[in-house]
Amino acid sequence: MRELVDALNSGFDVAITPDGPRGPKYRLHPGALKLAQLSGVPITLVHVVYSSYWELKSWDGFRIPKPFSRVTIICDEPVEIPRELDEEALEALRAKLEGLMAT
Secondary structure (H helix, E strand, O other): OHHHHHHHHOOOOOOOOOOOOOOOOOOOOOHHHHHHHHHOOOEOOEEEEEOOEEEOOOOOOOEEEOOOOOEEEEEOOOEOOOOOOOHHHHHHHHHHHHHHHOO
């Protein structure tokens, strides 16, 4: 976590798969929110949509675009995570972002 905070504070971009390596799918774990709180860097959700793809039979339904398919990348508005949020408010924000992930 410290290394990620240092990287963000040094101007690097960091990409995180928020549902982790084992899922469940579209479940936002709190680590990304804690990282945003500690670094002061907002969270931006990125959605990728393929016009044609193969879907793996894995827990996350990983998709691989087929050749010549159209790829659409949508970036949501950045969301600031204030440092002073208590656990209840942080959980409410986590649930809101989790809902946006599934859309």
